[in-house]
Amino acid sequence: MRVTDLSIERNFLHNIFKLEKRLARLQDQASSGRRILRPQDDPIGTGRAVYLRHDMAVNNQYQRNIDKAKNWMEQTESALAHLTNVITRARELALTGATGTTPPDAKKAIAVEIEQLWEEAISVLETTVDKRNLLTGAMPVWKVARDVTITSDDLTQLEDGDLKEYINVTFQQLKYALDPEDPSQEPDEDAIQQLVGDLDDCLDKILSQRAKNGARLRRLDILSEKALNMDIEYERLLSNVEEVDLVEVVVRLKSQEAAYQAALAVGARLIQPSLLDHLR
């Protein structure tokens, strides 16, 4: 086969361009830190990278939703804790009022405080957050994972009636038992005794609701932790798919560089001389 000057030149350029293309790609990878710059660099990897980014966005939103739900449940818990304090205080006062040694005036004073506590209890029951009643009424729904939707429910609706109603009735009775509407009547100590029992009952009910709320909070905590772990896992996977191993790139860059230098040196030796150099 005749080898002409043009074909030597063509082969030389072809190889140089090929090497330069590889060098440019390695340089792109090294400077961007990314292995996949276009879908064609790794179509399957691209699909995974895109999906992982999507999954991360989804997971972030679920985390936001979990935080919102947790915030709600925590506010619920603090409202219920406050209600517990109010009723415990009412019970203590009722116990004082139930003894005969407490003079009627003092009982009246207790009745006044009971009324205050009653109002406080009602206001706790009617606490609103974001225009929603925290313990009663329309509850928001949070989607906290792809297949988990969580909502609170109306915590005042119990199996045996309405908690709000029950508290209302108990406090009303307690107030009138301590300070009868008819001034001629004496406070009814037996009734007070019985109402203390009712308050205990109330506390039990609230406690069971707190337990329910607490269980939901714990569930959210678990979900939150899971979502956080998923986030780290997604980051790790994405970096595996998308990012370059710098050591590898640098090593490959070095070896390509050597090949490039060699190609240039050989090319220079091939192109330069001709028969003319050796003729007198």
Add this chain to the structure above:
Amino acid sequence: MSSTFTTLEIGKSALIAARHAMDVTGHNIANAATPGYSLQRVALEPIIQRIPLGMGVSGMGVKVTDITRIRDRFVDAVLRSEKEKKAALAIQKEVFEHMQIVFAEPSDSSIRDSMDFFWAAWHDLSSEPDSASAKAQLLEAGRSLCDLLRHLGSQLDSLLVDIDSGIDAIVAQVNMLAQRISSLNIEISRALARKEPVGDLLDKRDLLLDELTELTGATVNYLDDGTVQVNLGGVRLVDGAKHYGLGYARTPEGVKFHVITGPEDNDRIQLDFIGGSLGGHKIAREDVVLRFRQQLSESVRKVIEGINTIYESSYETDSGIAFFDFDKDGDILTTIRVNDFLVQNPGEIKAGTGPLDGSIALAIADFIEGTYDGSLVDPSDGNFAEKWVAIVGSLGIDAQKVESAFDTQELLVKELENRKDSISGVSLDEEITNLIREQHAFNAASRVITVADEMLDTIINRMGLGGR
């Protein structure tokens, strides 16, 4: 018996032949880098003279019978058909590269990213259905999604415009080439009739043929009278001195090419196949840009229509308004926007049927995410991320296929060009060797003349002087 001056004549013929050969060598060296140049060689032949009186034949020197052009038509044909394929792949590769930039994956600024924001905004609204900030955030997410979709649509459209203007330019170029080839046909057949050397004209025509076949995938027939026919998918484009026009029409089914043989409509012969760069443009246009555009707008349309249907169900009456507006009979990518009423009145965005109900917002989010379980729309119309990944994935795979096919083709073309060069190319070392040989031949011929001269000198000046 030959004449006394025969030796001089032989020497002269050798001098002329050597000069001629040196001219050709010089021409070769001068054109060593000329594109399309084929190596030329002088064809030498001994001059034979029959000597009268039955004394046989005697050599009378050398003559140049022809200047031959070294070229292999088979290699030409193979190279042309491979170059044509390379040209078709080159434009596809370029368009794929552009498409991948347009789709902007993998990155944090793609349509997918924007859709995820939009999806998240519905989530935020679902847990705070009457929050003004959640509504404003949703509106912004929706608008930026629309902006991005319209931007992508217009980028794809301008890519199409680029391809179309490429087709325009190539068709004009093809027509110009066809015309020049036919006029070279005339020149060559005339030169042949006058027995003039045609090597350089043939090179010129072959170069044009190379270009024409690379642009269109045409095939070339060499005829005995020195002219060529050019066929485009079985239809004649150049026939000796005649040439026809290449035209095309843009139809909804794609670009259709035809050869114009006369002024009437039925003088247009439709081409079933076109290759080369032009064919590559057609594939890039229809099989790359339009196909992916179609896939994307179908997926987007399904998702957007589904969102609209679910959103409208938040209104109790049938007069509900859609969340997105777009041209229902036209192209969704370039016409999509958030409903103008909602843009003006973000407070009117509904998340559900009541003021504290976020169920519709959640249903829309679930629909986009692919977990919708209602009956208003087909859940499989949603799940945008999956559809997007499928589109981007197949874009990547197709681009990779085209690129590797192009690389292979490039290598093949290079090898064939080397093969063609090994036949028709100029090797400077070889030409210089020839030159030296020719120089020696020239010197030797000069010596023959000198010797003959001395001989004649002896005969004329020194003979017959005996006894003086």
